Amino acid sequence: MIDLRSDTVTLPTPEMRDFMFKAELGDDVYGEDPSVNQLQDLAAQMTGHQAALYVASGTQGNLISILTHCQRGDEYIAGQQAHTYRFEGGGAAVLGSVQPQPIPFNERGELDLNDVRAVIKPDDHHFARTRLICLENTQAGRALDLAYLSEFHEFAQENGLATHLDGARVFNAAIASKVDVSQIAKPFGSISLCLSKGLGCPVGSIICADKAFIDEARKWRKMLGGGMRQAGMMAAAGIFALNNHIERLASDHENAEVLARELNELGQLTVTQTTNMVFISLESGTFDDLRVHLLDHGIMISDDRLVVHMDLERDDIVKVAAAFRSYFE
Numbered sequence: 077m078i079d080l081r082s083d084t085v086t087l088p089t090p091e092m093r094d095f096m097f098k099a100e101l102g103d104d105v106y107g108e109d110p111s112v113n114q115l116q117d118l119a120a121q122m123t124g125h126q127a128a129l130y131v132a133s134g135t136q137g138n139l140i141s142i143l144t145h146c147q148r149g150d151e152y153i154a155g156q157q158a159h160t161y162r163f164e165g166g167g168a169a170v171l172g173s174v175q176p177q178p179i180p181f182n183e184r185g186e187l188d189l190n191d192v193r194a195v196i197k198p199d200d201h202h203f204a205r206t207r208l209i210c211l212e213n214t215q216a217g218r219a220l221d222l223a224y225l226s227e228f229h230e231f232a233q234e235n236g237l238a239t240h241l242d243g244a245r246v247f248n249a250a251i252a253s254k255v256d257v258s259q260i261a262k263p264f265g266s267i268s269l270c271l272s273k274g275l276g277c278p279v280g281s282i283i284c285a286d287k288a289f290i291d292e293a294r295k296w297r298k299m300l301g302g303g304m305r306q307a308g309m310m311a312a313a314g315i316f317a318l319n320n321h322i323e324r325l326a327s328d329h330e331n332a333e334v335l336a337r338e339l340n341e342l343g344q345l346t347v348t349q350t351t352n353m354v355f356i357s358l359e360s361g362t363f364d365d366l367r368v369h370l371l372d373h374g375i376m377i378s379d380d381r382l383v384v385h386m387d388l389e390r391d392d393i394v395k396v397a398a399a400f401r402s403y404f405e
């Protein structure tokens with residue numbers, strides 16, 4: 077099967093499995109798992125932060141970060157389509173009594189700073205306390221503009237807002253922007269990144285921040301049931317991925333470019349490509365028909381978003397383009 081539904085479907089390579097098998101283990105709730113500690117140190121060093129915390133998922137990483145930044149009755153500003161607002165079951169509101177204030181992303185995946193300014197609440201007992209602002213990078217595959225990011229941080233500082241980056245795919249952003257990941261990650265008060273997206277790890281995410289923040293985040297992790305004992309078995313996959321699977325993301329972006337070009341040439345679709353994602357809109361027919369046709373050709377899609385990842389080769393991209401061609405013929 078060629079699976080284009082998401083980059084979460086990537087599997088550990090034989091080398092990664094071998095590395096996991098040999099991982100040194102201990103009880104991470106006591107802080108004694110050497111592999112978890114090594115992964116956290118590596119992630120902190122790569123992102124330019126003081127400390128890091130291994131967590132079960134990206135959703136847990138974002139939730140813990142919001143709970144650590146905010147108190148009951150605070151609010152966080154996030155994109156209308158942001159994972160932290162739309163796709164996490166309302167966790168911050170349910171579990172933290174933290175209110176979201178969503179605003180639309182612009183066409184570059186940014187929160188327009190004038191829009192943000194308009195929703196910051198005055199210091200008045202009628203209002204929730206605006207405490208935190210969350211960005212996403214990449215956002216729907218779009219790497220945020222570096223100049224925007226520096227304006228954003230200046231703005232947050234001027235307005236006394238804490239900052240969190242949902243960096244589920246921050247390495248894709250760094251590769252696309254041709255900068256070290258620390259340049260993107262370091263200015264944020266906290267960042268969560270996913271090891272389970274496009275990097276081959278079976279599970280896991282990491283929060284990076286300063287030491288005091290991570291100490292507080294560890295309490296929330298325990299409370300949420302995320303203290304995972306001999307988690308080094310899984311964390312080892314993260315160490316392997318951070319050392320071996322980051323640079324190669326560039327070839328996913330190239331494959332996505334090739335796929336977009338081939339699909340565009342069919343003249344039947346509107347196609348846009350962002351890092352490892354290709355978005356299509358059909359000019360006629362339905363997605364259901366297309367999905368069934370592609371499945372007959374061993375290709376899985378879920379919606380208008382085709383996601384390219386490390387378990388796909390250039391040959392697979394060629395096969396996908398051919399299956400689309402046969403559909404339109």
Ligand SMILES: *Cc1c(COP(=O)(O)O)cnc(C)c1O
Nearest residue numbers: 133134135136159212242244270
């Ligand atoms: C996938 C994703 C997450 C959460 O990841 P899970 O590990 O599935 O909980 C968070 N933010 C963004 C932008 C994502 O794409």
